[in-house]
Amino acid sequence: MNRRYNINNLEELHAMVCSLKAEHQRKSELLLKDSRAYLKQFTLGGLIKKYATPSSFLKIDDKLNISSSLMSLVLPFVMNSTLFKGSGFLTKTLVGLASNKVGKTLDAEHLSAIFNSVKSWFSGSKNKKEKSQQYVDYGIPPDSETY
Known part of the structure; x- marks a missing residue:
């Protein structure tokens, strides 16, 4: 890729060098992050999460x-x-x-x-006890005014 820069003096040159270094650093970090994410999917943990x-x-x-x-x-x-x-x-x-x-x-x-x-044979007794404890009858008929 051929880039043409319009640089007229030394200060513009230093500014362009700094911006190119920053761009290079940003792209290298992005490439490293993407490659780690790509390789992570092929680790044992990544394969287990995907297929297990x-x-x-x-x-x-x-x-x-x-x-x-x-x-x-x-x-x-x-x-x-x-x-x-x-x-x-x-x-x-x-x-x-x-x-x-x-x-x-x-x-x-x-x-x-x-x-x-x-599994329900062994855990069924706990569920029955919990259900029987939820409803408490106080002797008030449902059609009563106090209900």
């Missing part, structure tokens, strides 16, 4: 169906090693086939619904 949200997991799972394929592998192993530990070969085979089919039908939405229902 629940909605992105659901989108990825809808495309690749990771949770159902993982559950179809893990569920037969867990069932045979815990619930059917002392069972025979035939029982373990049938349980493995059945849990493999069930695992393929599970996806991230089903797993999150199951997790929320199990």
Whole structure:
């Protein structure tokens, strides 16, 4: 880029040099700030913030169906090693086939619904106590003038 400056004396030259140095400093700071922001998106924290949200997991799972394929592998192993530990070969085979089919039908939405229902079993008693304490009946009928 060719710039033409109309400089007539030494003072204008010094003023132009100072303004060019200031412009150079400002552009270098802006470039450094932009490059840091660009590189920050590729750090581990930036990648986690971008891709590790629940909605992105659901989108990825809808495309690749990771949770159902993982559950179809893990569920037969867990069932045979815990619930059917002392069972025979035939029982373990049938349980493995059945849990493999069930695992393929599970996806991230089903797993999150199951997790929320199990979580509500343990936290449900607190909510019931709070709801019963909110309404207090003082014996005044609702159509009374004092109500």
